[in-house]
Amino acid sequence: MELKNNYLSASTIYSELALKKSELANIDKKELEKSYFEKSDSVNEYSKYDEKDYERVLNRFKSSDSEVKNHEQLHASMGTTTTPIRYDYQMGPDGKLYATGGSVRFDTSIPKDEAGAMQKLDELQKAASSPDGLSRADLGIAHSANLNKMLLQSIQEGAIL
Structure with missing residues (x-):
C-alpha cells in the first residue's frame, strides 16, 4: 500500500507541476500580446523621422x-x-x-x-x-x-x- 501512496503523491506532484506550467504559459502569452499591442499602438510610425528624411x-x-x-x-x-x-x-x-x-x-x-x-x-x-x-x-x-x-x-x- 505504501507503494501506491508514493505513486499517487508523485502523480499529484506531476499534475500540479503541469498546472503551474500551464498558468505560466498563459501569463507569458498575455505579456507577449500586451507588448505587441503597445508596439503597434503608436500613432504614427514615421513620426520619429522629420520631413526632410521622408x-x-x-x-x-x-x-x-x-x-x-x-x-x-x-x-x-x-x-x-x-x-x-x-x-x-x-x-x-x-x-x-x-x-x-x-x-x-x-x-x-x-x-x-x-x-x-x-x-x-x-x-x-x-x-x-x-x-x-x-x-x-x-x-x-x-x-x-x-x-x-x-x-x-x-x-x-x-x-x-
Missing part, C-alpha cells in the same frame, strides 16, 4: 524608379525582345510601388545566313550595352555577341573550318 527617401525611390524604367526601355528599344519588360518593385514610404530592378529577354536566335547572323549579333551587342550602368547580365550578353561575331568573321575569312 522627402529624401521618397526622392530616392522616385529616382530609382525612373532610372530602372529608362534603362530597361532603352534595352527593349534597341533589340528584339521575346517577352515584355519585367520589373521588380518595392513599396516606398508613401505606400506606392517603385521599380528597383528589371529585365528584358532578348531574342538570341541567330539566323542561318551569315549576313543576317552578323546583323543580329550587332543588334544584340548594341542593345545589351546601350544604357549606362550595365549589369552583369548586360555585360554577359554583349560579350557573348561580340565573341560570336568574331567567330563568325573567322569562319568567313576561312581561318576556322
